[in-house]
Amino acid sequence: MSWLTGRRRGGEPEASLAAELLAHFPGAALWLDADGVIREAAPGLAACLGHAPEAVVGRRLTVLDEAPLDGELARGLARVAAHGTPWRGLVRCRHAEGHGRYLDVLIRPARPERGRPRLLAVMQDVDPLVAPARQDARRLRVLEDSLGRLPGAVFRLRQDARGRLRFDHLAGEVAALCDLDAEALVAAPRRLLTGAFEADREALSASLARSAVALAPWHEAFRWGAGERWLEVRARAWRDTEGETVWDGWLEDITERKRDEARLRRLITTDTLTGLLNRRGFMASGRAVLAHAARFRRPVAVTMLDLDHFKALNDAHGHAAGDIALQEFARLCRDCLRPYDLVARVGGEEFAAMLADGDAEEARQVFERLRRTVADAEIVLGGETLHVTVSLGLAFVPPGGDLDEGLTRADRALYRAKQSGRNRLVGPAAAGE
Numbered sequence: 001m002s003w004l005t006g007r008r009r010g011g012e013p014e015a016s017l018a019a020e021l022l023a024h025f026p027g028a029a030l031w032l033d034a035d036g037v038i039r040e041a042a043p044g045l046a047a048c049l050g051h052a053p054e055a056v057v058g059r060r061l062t063v064l065d066e067a068p069l070d071g072e073l074a075r076g077l078a079r080v081a082a083h084g085t086p087w088r089g090l091v092r093c094r095h096a097e098g099h100g101r102y103l104d105v106l107i108r109p110a111r112p113e114r115g116r117p118r119l120l121a122v123m124q125d126v127d128p129l130v131a132p133a134r135q136d137a138r139r140l141r142v143l144e145d146s147l148g149r150l151p152g153a154v155f156r157l158r159q160d161a162r163g164r165l166r167f168d169h170l171a172g173e174v175a176a177l178c179d180l181d182a183e184a185l186v187a188a189p190r191r192l193l194t195g196a197f198e199a200d201r202e203a204l205s206a207s208l209a210r211s212a213v214a215l216a217p218w219h220e221a222f223r224w225g226a227g228e229r230w231l232e233v234r235a236r237a238w239r240d241t242e243g244e245t246v247w248d249g250w251l252e253d254i255t256e257r258k259r260d261e262a263r264l265r266r267l268i269t270t271d272t273l274t275g276l277l278n279r280r281g282f283m284a285s286g287r288a289v290l291a292h293a294a295r296f297r298r299p300v301a302v303t304m305l306d307l308d309h310f311k312a313l314n315d316a317h318g319h320a321a322g323d324i325a326l327q328e329f330a331r332l333c334r335d336c337l338r339p340y341d342l343v344a345r346v347g348g349e350e351f352a353a354m355l356a357d358g359d360a361e362e363a364r365q366v367f368e369r370l371r372r373t374v375a376d377a378e379i380v381l382g383g384e385t386l387h388v389t390v391s392l393g394l395a396f397v398p399p400g401g402d403l404d405e406g407l408t409r410a411d412r413a414l415y416r417a418k419q420s421g422r423n424r425l426v427g428p429a430a431a432g433e
Protein backbone atom coordinates (compact mmCIF):
# COMPACT_ATOMS: atom_id res chain seq x y z
CA MET A 1 0.00 0.00 0.00
CA SER A 2 1.14 3.50 -0.55
CA TRP A 3 -1.30 5.63 1.34
CA LEU A 4 1.19 8.34 2.06
CA THR A 5 1.24 9.48 -1.51
CA GLY A 6 -2.53 9.31 -1.52
CA ARG A 7 -2.56 6.62 -4.17
CA ARG A 8 -5.31 4.22 -3.30
CA ARG A 9 -5.08 0.56 -3.93
CA GLY A 10 -8.31 -1.40 -3.88
CA GLY A 11 -10.19 1.32 -1.99
CA GLU A 12 -9.59 0.07 1.61
CA PRO A 13 -11.58 2.38 3.89
CA GLU A 14 -8.64 2.99 6.32
CA ALA A 15 -6.31 3.76 3.50
CA SER A 16 -8.66 6.33 2.00
CA LEU A 17 -9.26 7.91 5.40
CA ALA A 18 -5.55 8.11 5.96
CA ALA A 19 -5.09 9.60 2.50
CA GLU A 20 -7.87 12.08 3.19
CA LEU A 21 -6.28 13.09 6.50
CA LEU A 22 -2.84 13.43 5.02
CA ALA A 23 -4.08 15.42 2.03
CA HIS A 24 -5.22 18.09 4.50
CA PHE A 25 -2.37 17.73 6.98
CA PRO A 26 -0.79 21.18 7.43
CA GLY A 27 2.67 19.78 6.88
CA ALA A 28 4.46 16.80 5.50
CA ALA A 29 4.60 13.20 6.67
CA LEU A 30 7.25 10.85 5.39
CA TRP A 31 8.05 7.21 5.83
CA LEU A 32 11.75 6.53 6.08
CA ASP A 33 13.69 3.37 6.31
CA ALA A 34 16.15 2.86 9.15
CA ASP A 35 18.91 4.64 7.15
CA GLY A 36 16.80 7.77 6.79
CA VAL A 37 15.99 7.17 3.11
CA ILE A 38 12.54 8.47 2.16
CA ARG A 39 10.29 5.62 1.07
CA GLU A 40 7.00 7.49 0.85
CA ALA A 41 5.99 11.13 1.20
CA ALA A 42 2.59 12.76 1.75
CA PRO A 43 1.42 15.52 -0.62
CA GLY A 44 1.80 18.15 2.13
CA LEU A 45 5.53 18.14 1.37
CA ALA A 46 4.84 20.16 -1.75
CA ALA A 47 2.99 22.81 0.27
CA CYS A 48 5.79 22.92 2.84
CA LEU A 49 8.91 22.81 0.76
CA GLY A 50 7.75 22.84 -2.86
CA HIS A 51 9.02 19.30 -3.57
CA ALA A 52 6.71 16.81 -5.31
CA PRO A 53 6.65 13.67 -3.14
CA GLU A 54 7.92 11.59 -6.07
CA ALA A 55 10.95 13.81 -6.38
CA VAL A 56 12.27 12.93 -2.93
CA VAL A 57 11.39 9.26 -2.67
CA GLY A 58 14.58 7.23 -2.67
CA ARG A 59 16.71 10.12 -1.33
CA ARG A 60 17.85 10.64 2.23
CA LEU A 61 15.74 12.90 4.43
CA THR A 62 18.81 15.06 5.01
CA VAL A 63 18.62 16.40 1.41
CA LEU A 64 15.80 18.60 2.67
CA ASP A 65 18.14 20.27 5.18
CA GLU A 66 19.96 23.48 4.27
CA ALA A 67 23.03 21.75 5.71
CA PRO A 68 22.50 18.21 4.32
CA LEU A 69 25.72 16.73 5.67
CA ASP A 70 25.91 17.98 9.22
CA GLY A 71 22.64 19.80 9.83
CA GLU A 72 19.89 19.21 12.34
CA LEU A 73 18.23 16.44 10.32
CA ALA A 74 21.46 14.45 10.24
CA ARG A 75 21.75 14.89 14.01
CA GLY A 76 18.10 13.94 14.55
CA LEU A 77 18.39 10.76 12.51
CA ALA A 78 21.57 9.82 14.33
CA ARG A 79 19.89 10.30 17.71
CA VAL A 80 16.85 8.24 16.79
CA ALA A 81 19.13 5.51 15.49
CA ALA A 82 21.29 5.61 18.61
CA HIS A 83 18.56 5.79 21.27
CA GLY A 84 15.45 4.46 19.55
CA THR A 85 13.52 7.40 20.96
CA PRO A 86 11.72 10.22 19.10
CA TRP A 87 13.62 13.39 18.22
CA ARG A 88 12.15 16.79 17.63
CA GLY A 89 13.91 19.89 16.40
CA LEU A 90 13.68 23.15 14.54
CA VAL A 91 15.33 22.71 11.16
CA ARG A 92 16.20 25.23 8.51
CA CYS A 93 15.16 23.33 5.36
CA ARG A 94 15.75 24.20 1.76
CA HIS A 95 12.65 24.99 -0.29
CA ALA A 96 12.58 23.66 -3.86
CA GLU A 97 12.89 27.29 -5.02
CA GLY A 98 16.16 27.66 -3.16
CA HIS A 99 15.27 29.73 -0.13
CA GLY A 100 15.37 28.47 3.46
CA ARG A 101 12.35 27.80 5.68
CA TYR A 102 12.06 26.82 9.31
CA LEU A 103 10.28 23.50 9.84
CA ASP A 104 9.33 21.82 13.08
CA VAL A 105 10.43 18.20 12.53
CA LEU A 106 9.52 15.12 14.53
CA ILE A 107 11.27 11.83 13.72
CA ARG A 108 10.09 8.76 15.56
CA PRO A 109 10.57 5.03 15.24
CA ALA A 110 7.47 3.30 13.82
CA ARG A 111 6.15 -0.21 13.47
CA PRO A 112 8.59 -2.30 11.37
CA GLU A 113 7.34 -3.21 7.92
CA ARG A 114 8.05 -6.74 6.79
CA GLY A 115 10.47 -7.02 9.67
CA ARG A 116 12.44 -3.95 8.56
CA PRO A 117 12.63 -1.02 10.98
CA ARG A 118 10.93 2.17 9.84
CA LEU A 119 10.86 5.79 10.87
CA LEU A 120 8.08 8.34 10.57
CA ALA A 121 9.01 11.96 10.01
CA VAL A 122 6.43 14.72 10.42
CA MET A 123 7.37 18.20 9.30
CA GLN A 124 5.43 21.39 9.84
CA ASP A 125 6.16 24.78 8.36
CA VAL A 126 6.73 27.19 11.25
CA ASP A 127 8.64 29.72 9.19
CA PRO A 128 6.04 32.52 9.56
CA LEU A 129 6.44 32.23 13.35
CA VAL A 130 10.12 31.49 13.63
CA ALA A 131 11.68 33.66 10.96
CA PRO A 132 10.66 37.04 12.48
CA ALA A 133 11.63 35.84 15.96
CA ARG A 134 14.98 34.61 14.63
CA GLN A 135 15.50 37.90 12.85
CA ASP A 136 14.67 39.82 16.03
CA ALA A 137 17.06 37.62 17.98
CA ARG A 138 19.74 38.19 15.36
CA ARG A 139 19.19 41.96 15.48
CA LEU A 140 19.32 41.83 19.27
CA ARG A 141 22.58 39.89 19.16
CA VAL A 142 24.10 42.43 16.77
CA LEU A 143 22.89 45.27 18.96
CA GLU A 144 24.23 43.68 22.14
CA ASP A 145 27.50 42.88 20.43
CA SER A 146 27.80 46.44 19.25
CA LEU A 147 26.86 47.85 22.67
CA GLY A 148 29.40 45.54 24.28
CA ARG A 149 32.12 47.07 22.13
CA LEU A 150 31.25 50.71 22.80
CA PRO A 151 34.04 52.78 24.33
CA GLY A 152 31.86 53.42 27.37
CA ALA A 153 28.67 52.01 28.86
CA VAL A 154 25.02 52.65 28.07
CA PHE A 155 22.48 52.16 30.78
CA ARG A 156 18.92 52.58 31.94
CA LEU A 157 18.92 53.24 35.64
CA ARG A 158 15.78 53.69 37.70
CA GLN A 159 15.01 54.84 41.20
CA ASP A 160 11.87 53.82 43.03
CA ALA A 161 9.88 55.91 45.50
CA ARG A 162 12.09 54.69 48.35
CA GLY A 163 15.23 55.85 46.59
CA ARG A 164 16.41 52.37 45.62
CA LEU A 165 18.39 52.20 42.41
CA ARG A 166 18.10 49.46 39.84
CA PHE A 167 19.61 48.95 36.39
CA ASP A 168 17.14 47.89 33.70
CA HIS A 169 19.99 47.67 31.31
CA LEU A 170 23.75 48.10 31.42
CA ALA A 171 26.07 47.29 28.55
CA GLY A 172 29.48 48.25 27.25
CA GLU A 173 32.95 48.42 28.67
CA VAL A 174 31.68 48.46 32.23
CA ALA A 175 34.63 46.53 33.69
CA ALA A 176 37.16 48.83 32.03
CA LEU A 177 35.36 51.85 33.47
CA CYS A 178 34.53 50.70 36.98
CA ASP A 179 36.77 47.67 37.68
CA LEU A 180 33.48 45.81 38.19
CA ASP A 181 31.82 43.71 35.55
CA ALA A 182 28.32 44.61 34.44
CA GLU A 183 26.71 41.81 36.50
CA ALA A 184 28.37 43.01 39.72
CA LEU A 185 27.23 46.58 39.13
CA VAL A 186 23.71 45.47 38.22
CA ALA A 187 23.62 43.46 41.45
CA ALA A 188 24.74 46.48 43.49
CA PRO A 189 23.77 49.63 41.54
CA ARG A 190 24.66 51.98 44.38
CA ARG A 191 28.30 51.16 43.77
CA LEU A 192 28.10 53.54 40.85
CA LEU A 193 27.89 56.28 43.49
CA THR A 194 29.94 54.77 46.31
CA GLY A 195 32.77 53.71 43.96
CA ALA A 196 33.51 57.34 43.10
CA PHE A 197 36.66 58.92 44.51
CA GLU A 198 35.92 59.99 48.07
CA ALA A 199 36.22 63.72 47.43
CA ASP A 200 33.77 63.53 44.50
CA ARG A 201 31.26 61.10 46.01
CA GLU A 202 28.98 63.65 47.63
CA ALA A 203 28.80 65.84 44.53
CA LEU A 204 27.94 62.82 42.37
CA SER A 205 25.08 61.72 44.65
CA ALA A 206 23.85 65.29 44.91
CA SER A 207 23.84 65.68 41.12
CA LEU A 208 21.72 62.52 40.80
CA ALA A 209 19.30 63.78 43.44
CA ARG A 210 19.01 67.18 41.74
CA SER A 211 18.36 65.50 38.42
CA ALA A 212 15.61 63.33 39.97
CA VAL A 213 13.85 66.30 41.53
CA ALA A 214 14.02 68.61 38.51
CA LEU A 215 13.99 65.86 35.85
CA ALA A 216 17.00 67.71 34.49
CA PRO A 217 19.79 65.90 32.64
CA TRP A 218 22.22 64.10 34.94
CA HIS A 219 25.62 65.31 33.86
CA GLU A 220 28.62 64.96 36.11
CA ALA A 221 32.35 64.40 35.78
CA PHE A 222 33.93 62.61 38.72
CA ARG A 223 37.02 60.68 39.68
CA TRP A 224 36.73 56.95 40.23
CA GLY A 225 38.31 54.66 42.82
CA ALA A 226 41.61 56.04 44.06
CA GLY A 227 41.15 59.12 41.91
CA GLU A 228 43.44 58.57 38.89
CA ARG A 229 40.56 57.80 36.54
CA TRP A 230 37.97 60.37 35.45
CA LEU A 231 34.49 59.25 34.44
CA GLU A 232 31.62 61.27 33.06
CA VAL A 233 27.97 60.40 33.23
CA ARG A 234 25.42 61.97 30.89
CA ALA A 235 21.82 60.85 31.14
CA ARG A 236 18.34 62.09 30.39
CA ALA A 237 15.87 61.80 33.26
CA TRP A 238 12.16 61.02 32.94
CA ARG A 239 9.39 59.70 35.13
CA ASP A 240 7.53 56.53 34.18
CA THR A 241 3.84 55.86 34.80
CA GLU A 242 4.66 54.18 38.13
CA GLY A 243 6.28 57.40 39.32
CA GLU A 244 9.80 55.94 39.18
CA THR A 245 12.62 58.13 37.91
CA VAL A 246 14.43 56.68 34.96
CA TRP A 247 17.78 57.73 33.49
CA ASP A 248 18.83 56.68 30.03
CA GLY A 249 22.44 57.52 29.67
CA TRP A 250 26.04 56.98 28.94
CA LEU A 251 29.09 56.51 31.15
CA GLU A 252 32.48 57.30 29.69
CA ASP A 253 36.14 57.38 30.67
CA ILE A 254 37.31 60.98 30.22
CA THR A 255 40.75 60.63 31.84
CA GLU A 256 42.49 61.41 28.56
CA ARG A 257 40.33 64.50 28.00
CA LYS A 258 40.98 65.70 31.55
CA ARG A 259 44.72 65.21 31.01
CA ASP A 260 44.55 67.20 27.78
CA GLU A 261 42.63 69.96 29.54
CA ALA A 262 45.21 70.07 32.34
CA ARG A 263 48.02 70.12 29.76
CA LEU A 264 46.30 72.99 27.95
CA ARG A 265 45.70 74.83 31.21
CA ARG A 266 49.37 74.41 32.10
CA LEU A 267 50.32 75.63 28.65
CA ILE A 268 48.28 78.81 28.80
CA THR A 269 49.36 79.60 32.35
CA THR A 270 53.07 78.83 31.92
CA ASP A 271 55.94 80.97 30.69
CA THR A 272 57.73 78.88 28.08
CA LEU A 273 61.22 80.35 28.62
CA THR A 274 61.44 79.81 32.38
CA GLY A 275 58.71 77.27 33.12
CA LEU A 276 57.33 79.64 35.78
CA LEU A 277 53.71 80.80 35.78
CA ASN A 278 52.94 83.59 33.32
CA ARG A 279 50.86 86.64 34.21
CA ARG A 280 47.56 84.88 33.50
CA GLY A 281 48.56 81.89 35.67
CA PHE A 282 49.80 84.16 38.44
CA MET A 283 46.58 86.17 38.53
CA ALA A 284 44.36 83.06 38.57
CA SER A 285 46.34 81.18 41.22
CA GLY A 286 47.05 84.39 43.16
CA ARG A 287 43.34 85.15 43.49
CA ALA A 288 42.72 81.63 44.78
CA VAL A 289 45.50 82.08 47.41
CA LEU A 290 44.03 85.45 48.46
CA ALA A 291 40.52 83.97 48.78
CA HIS A 292 41.87 81.20 50.99
CA ALA A 293 43.86 83.64 53.17
CA ALA A 294 40.84 85.94 53.50
CA ARG A 295 38.94 83.10 55.19
CA PHE A 296 41.57 83.22 57.96
CA ARG A 297 41.78 87.03 57.97
CA ARG A 298 45.44 86.89 56.91
CA PRO A 299 47.24 89.49 54.79
CA VAL A 300 49.34 88.09 51.94
CA ALA A 301 52.79 89.25 50.83
CA VAL A 302 53.26 90.05 47.13
CA THR A 303 56.44 91.16 45.47
CA MET A 304 57.45 92.60 42.12
CA LEU A 305 61.00 91.69 41.08
CA ASP A 306 63.06 93.19 38.26
CA LEU A 307 66.57 92.23 37.17
CA ASP A 308 68.97 95.17 37.33
CA HIS A 309 70.69 96.61 34.26
CA PHE A 310 69.43 93.73 32.20
CA LYS A 311 69.70 95.71 28.99
CA ALA A 312 73.42 96.08 29.63
CA LEU A 313 73.75 92.33 30.13
CA ASN A 314 71.95 91.68 26.87
CA ASP A 315 74.05 94.24 25.07
CA ALA A 316 77.31 92.88 26.42
CA HIS A 317 76.69 89.14 26.13
CA GLY A 318 73.87 88.78 23.65
CA HIS A 319 70.17 87.97 23.91
CA ALA A 320 70.78 84.21 24.27
CA ALA A 321 72.95 84.85 27.34
CA GLY A 322 70.16 87.08 28.66
CA ASP A 323 67.72 84.19 28.23
CA ILE A 324 69.97 81.86 30.19
CA ALA A 325 70.24 84.48 32.93
CA LEU A 326 66.43 84.67 33.07
CA GLN A 327 66.21 80.87 33.34
CA GLU A 328 68.86 80.80 36.03
CA PHE A 329 67.05 83.53 37.96
CA ALA A 330 63.80 81.50 37.72
CA ARG A 331 65.59 78.46 39.13
CA LEU A 332 66.92 80.51 42.08
CA CYS A 333 63.41 81.82 42.78
CA ARG A 334 62.02 78.28 42.85
CA ASP A 335 64.82 77.15 45.16
CA CYS A 336 64.29 80.02 47.62
CA LEU A 337 60.50 79.79 47.74
CA ARG A 338 58.37 76.88 48.90
CA PRO A 339 56.51 74.74 46.36
CA TYR A 340 53.16 76.27 47.28
CA ASP A 341 54.35 79.87 47.00
CA LEU A 342 53.71 81.50 43.63
CA VAL A 343 56.33 82.92 41.33
CA ALA A 344 55.72 84.14 37.82
CA ARG A 345 57.43 85.86 34.93
CA VAL A 346 55.02 88.69 34.21
CA GLY A 347 57.09 90.63 31.66
CA GLY A 348 60.47 90.57 29.91
CA GLU A 349 62.74 90.68 32.99
CA GLU A 350 59.93 91.35 35.43
CA PHE A 351 58.70 88.78 37.91
CA ALA A 352 56.04 88.58 40.60
CA ALA A 353 55.86 86.38 43.67
CA MET A 354 53.33 85.66 46.40
CA LEU A 355 53.83 83.80 49.64
CA ALA A 356 51.07 81.39 50.55
CA ASP A 357 51.45 82.12 54.28
CA GLY A 358 53.71 83.67 56.89
CA ASP A 359 53.79 87.08 58.56
CA ALA A 360 55.38 90.33 57.36
CA GLU A 361 58.72 89.65 59.01
CA GLU A 362 58.98 86.21 57.47
CA ALA A 363 58.09 87.66 54.08
CA ARG A 364 60.90 90.20 54.34
CA GLN A 365 63.32 87.45 55.32
CA VAL A 366 62.32 85.17 52.45
CA PHE A 367 62.68 87.90 49.82
CA GLU A 368 65.86 89.31 51.36
CA ARG A 369 67.35 85.81 51.22
CA LEU A 370 66.31 85.54 47.57
CA ARG A 371 67.93 88.89 46.78
CA ARG A 372 71.21 87.78 48.38
CA THR A 373 71.12 84.38 46.69
CA VAL A 374 70.75 86.04 43.28
CA ALA A 375 73.53 88.50 43.98
CA ASP A 376 75.87 85.71 45.09
CA ALA A 377 75.02 83.40 42.19
CA GLU A 378 77.48 82.87 39.37
CA ILE A 379 76.07 82.20 35.91
CA VAL A 380 78.74 80.38 33.96
CA LEU A 381 78.38 80.89 30.23
CA GLY A 382 80.93 79.48 27.78
CA GLY A 383 83.97 80.33 29.89
CA GLU A 384 82.50 83.59 31.19
CA THR A 385 80.95 84.14 34.59
CA LEU A 386 78.04 86.58 34.80
CA HIS A 387 76.49 88.19 37.81
CA VAL A 388 73.00 89.63 38.08
CA THR A 389 71.19 91.44 40.84
CA VAL A 390 67.53 91.95 41.45
CA SER A 391 65.45 94.75 42.92
CA LEU A 392 62.27 93.89 44.81
CA GLY A 393 59.18 95.86 45.82
CA LEU A 394 57.12 94.30 48.61
CA ALA A 395 53.47 94.97 49.50
CA PHE A 396 50.76 93.21 51.50
CA VAL A 397 47.26 92.48 50.27
CA PRO A 398 44.86 92.81 53.22
CA PRO A 399 42.12 90.18 53.73
CA GLY A 400 39.51 90.76 51.02
CA GLY A 401 41.92 93.08 49.19
CA ASP A 402 42.46 93.27 45.46
CA LEU A 403 45.43 91.57 43.79
CA ASP A 404 45.89 94.23 41.08
CA GLU A 405 45.93 96.94 43.68
CA GLY A 406 48.48 94.99 45.76
CA LEU A 407 50.71 94.51 42.71
CA THR A 408 50.51 98.24 41.92
CA ARG A 409 51.78 99.05 45.40
CA ALA A 410 54.51 96.41 45.05
CA ASP A 411 55.47 98.01 41.72
CA ARG A 412 55.75 101.42 43.35
CA ALA A 413 58.01 99.93 46.02
CA LEU A 414 60.07 98.34 43.23
CA TYR A 415 60.45 101.75 41.59
CA ARG A 416 61.77 103.09 44.89
CA ALA A 417 64.20 100.16 45.11
CA LYS A 418 65.53 101.01 41.65
CA GLN A 419 65.72 104.73 42.52
CA SER A 420 67.61 104.11 45.70
CA GLY A 421 70.39 102.11 44.08
CA ARG A 422 68.98 98.67 42.96
CA ASN A 423 69.83 95.24 44.40
CA ARG A 424 67.55 95.88 47.36
CA LEU A 425 64.15 95.09 48.83
CA VAL A 426 61.80 97.98 49.54
CA GLY A 427 58.45 97.63 51.26
CA PRO A 428 56.55 98.16 54.49
CA ALA A 429 58.08 96.71 57.61
CA ALA A 430 54.64 95.55 58.79
CA ALA A 431 51.66 94.15 56.90
CA GLY A 432 49.36 97.07 57.76
CA GLU A 433 51.70 99.86 56.60
Ligand SMILES: Nc1nc2c(ncn2[C@@H]2O[C@H](COP(=O)(O)OP(=O)(O)OP(=O)(O)O)[C@@H](O)[C@H]2O)c(=O)[nH]1
Pocket (backbone or CB within 6 Å): 273, 306, 307, 308, 309, 310, 311, 312, 314, 318, 319, 320, 321, 322, 323, 326, 347, 348, 349, 418, 422
Ligand atom coordinates in the same frame (compact mmCIF):
# COMPACT_ATOMS: atom_id res chain seq x y z
N1 LIG B 1 67.41 88.09 26.77
C1 LIG B 1 66.19 88.59 26.96
N2 LIG B 1 66.05 89.90 27.20
C2 LIG B 1 64.82 90.40 27.41
C3 LIG B 1 63.70 89.58 27.35
N3 LIG B 1 62.62 90.36 27.59
C4 LIG B 1 63.07 91.62 27.79
N4 LIG B 1 64.42 91.65 27.67
C5 LIG B 1 65.29 92.75 27.78
O1 LIG B 1 65.33 93.28 29.09
C6 LIG B 1 65.80 94.61 29.01
C7 LIG B 1 65.08 95.51 29.97
O2 LIG B 1 65.70 96.73 29.95
P1 LIG B 1 65.20 97.95 30.77
O3 LIG B 1 63.71 97.93 30.92
O4 LIG B 1 65.80 99.18 30.13
O5 LIG B 1 65.79 97.80 32.17
P2 LIG B 1 67.18 97.36 32.70
O6 LIG B 1 68.22 97.47 31.66
O7 LIG B 1 67.04 96.03 33.33
O8 LIG B 1 67.43 98.44 33.77
P3 LIG B 1 66.77 98.59 35.18
O9 LIG B 1 65.53 97.77 35.19
O10 LIG B 1 66.48 100.03 35.30
O11 LIG B 1 67.76 98.11 36.14
C8 LIG B 1 65.64 95.05 27.55
O12 LIG B 1 66.91 95.15 26.93
C9 LIG B 1 64.84 93.91 26.93
O13 LIG B 1 65.20 93.70 25.58
C10 LIG B 1 63.87 88.20 27.07
O14 LIG B 1 62.95 87.41 27.00
N5 LIG B 1 65.14 87.75 26.88
